Amino acid sequence: MALLEVKDLYVSYGYIEALHGASMNVEEGKITALIGSNGAGKTTLINAISGLLKSKGSIVFNGEPLPTSSNQIVKKGVIQVPEGRRIFAGLTVEENLRLGAFSVKGGDVKADIQRQYEIFPRLGERKFQDAGTLSGGEQQMLAISRALMSRPKLLMLDEPSLGLAPIVVNDVFQIIRNIKEQGTTVLLVEQNANKSLAICDYCYVLENGNIVKEGTGKDLLSDPDISSAYLGKRKE
Amino acid sequence: MTSSGLSSHQHKINMWLQLLINGICLGAVYALIAVGFAIVFSVLKFSNFAHGGMISACAFMGYFFQARFKTAPPIWVTIIVTALCGVVFALFLDMIAYKSIRKHKSPNIYYFLASLTISIIITSILNVFFSKNPLAFPMIFKTTTFSVGSLKVSKMDTMILVISVVILVALMFLINKTKIGLAMRAVAINPDTSKLMGINSSLILVMIFSIAGSLAGVSGVLLGCKYGVYPDLGQTMMVKGFIASVIGGLGSLGGAIAAAFLLGIIEMFWTFLFGSLSTPVMTFVVMLLFLFVRPQGISGKFAKEKV
Numbered sequence: 001m002a003l004l005e006v007k008d009l010y011v012s013y014g015y016i017e018a019l020h021g022a023s024m025n026v027e028e029g030k031i032t033a034l035i036g037s038n039g040a041g042k043t044t045l046i047n048a049i050s051g052l053l054k055s056k057g058s059i060v061f062n063g064e065p066l067p068t069s070s071n072q073i074v075k076k077g078v079i080q081v082p083e084g085r086r087i088f089a090g091l092t093v094e095e096n097l098r099l100g101a102f103s104v105k106g107g108d109v110k111a112d113i114q115r116q117y118e119i120f121p122r123l124g125e126r127k128f129q130d131a132g133t134l135s136g137g138e139q140q141m142l143a144i145s146r147a148l149m150s151r152p153k154l155l156m157l158d159e160p161s162l163g164l165a166p167i168v169v170n171d172v173f174q175i176i177r178n179i180k181e182q183g184t185t186v187l188l189v190e191q192n193a194n195k196s197l198a199i200c201d202y203c204y205v206l207e208n209g210n211i212v213k214e215g216t217g218k219d220l221l222s223d224p225d226i227s228s229a230y231l232g233k234r235k236e
Numbered sequence: 237m238t239s240s241g242l243s244s245h246q247h248k249i250n251m252w253l254q255l256l257i258n259g260i261c262l263g264a265v266y267a268l269i270a271v272g273f274a275i276v277f278s279v280l281k282f283s284n285f286a287h288g289g290m291i292s293a294c295a296f297m298g299y300f301f302q303a304r305f306k307t308a309p310p311i312w313v314t315i316i317v318t319a320l321c322g323v324v325f326a327l328f329l330d331m332i333a334y335k336s337i338r339k340h341k342s343p344n345i346y347y348f349l350a351s352l353t354i355s356i357i358i359t360s361i362l363n364v365f366f367s368k369n370p371l372a373f374p375m376i377f378k379t380t381t382f383s384v385g386s387l388k389v390s391k392m393d394t395m396i397l398v399i400s401v402v403i404l405v406a407l408m409f410l411i412n413k414t415k416i417g418l419a420m421r422a423v424a425i426n427p428d429t430s431k432l433m434g435i436n437s438s439l440i441l442v443m444i445f446s447i448a449g450s451l452a453g454v455s456g457v458l459l460g461c462k463y464g465v466y467p468d469l470g471q472t473m474m475v476k477g478f479i480a481s482v483i484g485g486l487g488s489l490g491g492a493i494a495a496a497f498l499l500g501i502i503e504m505f506w507t508f509l510f511g512s513l514s515t516p517v518m519t520f521v522v523m524l525l526f527l528f529v530r531p532q533g534i535s536g537k538f539a540k541e542k543v
Contacts, residue, residue, distance in 0.1 A: 099430075
């Protein structure tokens with residue numbers, strides 16, 4: 001049984017249906033990628049799982065239907081790192097981290113913050129700085145670190161490489177790999193198909209609100225349709 | 237000659253000090269109103285004009301609570317009861333007006349319109365039942381002033397100052413030092429992202445309205461004690477709180493408090509020097525000047541909003 005099972009998920013914005021019955025599984029302890037172009041419905045899908053959008057269909061987590069209100073979903077351990085990072089500008093780095101731990105009952109928040117500073121020393125150096133003054137890469141680190149503060153069972157990242165310098169993108173993907181090795185299940189939503197396919201265990205391709213393809217990263221990398229549409233390689 | 241010169245000099249200093257003290261006391265009341273305003277603005281980005289109507293309504297509730305007893309209960313009992321009334325009242329308004337706006341995710345302009353309408357309705361209803369002649373709260377103190385050196389300080393003003401400062405300190409502590417306060421600040425920045433932190437954003441909004449309601453309750457009683465209770469009390473005083481929250485930087489609690497004290501002090505001095513008739517003109521001119529020169533207000537927070 002997969003950790004997260006999404007079945008026949010429909011999401012509409014008013015009269016416009018954005019997701020037409022998408023189904024996908026996220027296996028425990030693995031990195032599952034969801035790739036697709038702009039407007040394919042990736043963010044819609046992830047926001048529906050997080051409870052930010054109303055959806056029809058079933059979302060089962062750990063064998064139980066996922067609650068519908070977002071704060072309950074977070075309590076279950078399903079955490080999203082939103083697109084565009086969405087750190088709280090105006091609050092300090094440390095306050096952002098404390099917010100990440102909002103849903104954690106008990107536990108030593110201070111020790112958890114200290115652990116994050118060990119993983120991301122840059123954040124430790126800037127803990128009392130306004131998070132809005134961080135660079136794009138640092139903000140992405142903060143957003144991921146903030147999500148880890150909630151001790152997630154499933155970490156969903158929405159376009160973590162968006163708008164970052166290539167060298168920083170490599171760092172981000174390395175971090176995602178590390179997170180998986182620590183035992184956290186990852187759902188990675190990306191436009192950067194090349195890099196996502198390289199690190200994921202399994203991948204779904206979303207097009208116009210439908211899952212059109214799935215397979216292991218390796219399989220899809222060698223798939224001619226995928227390489228022409230997403231990897232910029234010509235069909236032979 | 238020198239001795240009489242000195243004493244008139246001393247007399248002048250006393251006068252200014254007296255004005256300063258009165259200004260600070262006045263500022264304290266403004267601060268309570270301004271904070272009630274600012275706390276709602278910080279989260280929902282609209283000026284909650286219903287606050288004025290609530291202040292009037294709460295002042296009447298406080299008055300009738302006091303009047304029910306043959307020997308009036310201590311003022312703090314009345315304040316607590318009225319603050320609770322304010323909370324219930326705020327929750328009621330939230331239920332009948334704001335909840336559906338939230339549910340439909342309507343633009344914030346609807347909050348603004350709803351709050352303005354509510355304020356007018358409340359004041360109109362009060363005007364139906366009560367005259368414009370202020371009802372006086374029962375006297376709390378046997379003598380009205382006490383002396384510090386050669387200064388005379390109003391007991392009532394001092395009480396208002398102390399109560400206001402205690403409440404403001406408690407509120408700032410809640411907002412800046414507690415987990416729930418941090419959640420409030422997060423919701424103020426971005427309600428959707430706050431949901432992703434596991435924060436129940438709607439609940440936080442209701443809490444913010446409740447806090448504003450309780451502040452309206454306390455300000456209602458304090459204003460009632462100072463000026464008497466009449467239907468337009470809240471509307472009149474709300475304008476001062478509104479100006480203070482604009483000068484302070486919309487949505488900034490610290491700024492609103494600082495601006496409110498500043499406004500109280502300026503008003504006192506202006507009234508002394510140029511008479512009370514032109515005071516409202518002056519306060520609005522100050523507000524305009526701020527909008528021209530420093531629209532982000534004293535705190536400068538509003539302009540810093542995310543890019």
